[in-house]
Amino acid sequence: MVMDEDLVGEAEGHVPPELNLGTILVIEDDPRLQKVLRRIFTEANYTVLVAGDGQVGLDLFRSEKPLAVVLDLVLPRIGGRELCPMFKNLSSETPVVVLSAISEVVDKVLLLELGADDYVTKPFSPRELTARVQAAIRRQRKPPAKTVYRFGECEIDFKSMTARRAGEPLVLTAHESKLLKFFTDNVDRVLTREVLLNEVWGYNSYPTTRTVDNQILKLRQKLEADPANPRHLLTIYGAGYKFVP
DSSP states (O other), X not given: OOOOTTBOOSOSSOOOXXXXXXXXXXXXXXXXXXXXXXXXXXXXXXXXXXXXXXHHHHHHHHHHOOSEEEEOSSOSSSOHHHXXXXXXXXXXXXXXXXXXXXXXXXXXXXXXXXXXXXXXXXXXXXXXXXXXXXXXXXXXXXXXXXXEEEETTEEEETTTTEEEETTEXXXXXXXXXXXXXXXHTTTXXXXXXXXXXXXXXXXXXXXXXXXXXXXXXXXXXXXXXXXXXXXXXXXXXXXXXXXXX
């Protein structure tokens, strides 16, 4: 790991390995905002590296190969406008989300032309920023589309939103189908209630974590042979849920 006096440490708090979603590189020279961003992404189960200037950010990008970058535009040594195309030349698949006070349309268009995957203007909503970074990561991953998924006695066709268990037809609501699709895209990964709320319900909705529990209970009743002792939609106590085919 590159160490420099301008680098503001790693994430506050510890993200357990089984919950860690990857490393986010934050390049921001405002110490107060560094702390805010570090906390936001740590609470979302990411490891966070923070660089206080463009050169340190570039060095960390090369050495640490982050999952995504949150980039300020006005930075010491190397500015964000110069960094963005550098990052894309080094790793075109790594999402770069610009965080800037600039709000004029012409500047937003320029940022996208430079290779930024998205932008969030200051002041910002932590929930929106997290959602936009996660959406940029999903777009870059572009997993191969799989419309029919089979596990246990179940066969789910996500395209037609039809399902069968042991040959008998099931009725899934649109939201149940969306939640199940997210589980099947993240096999064997422990998913917290907060991750599920953000990824499935979205940052524009504000349900409670109890909403997640109720929805999973309904899925178990439809998909599990013994809902009281599930084999596929497992509760990981103190952490969240995990899908096992």
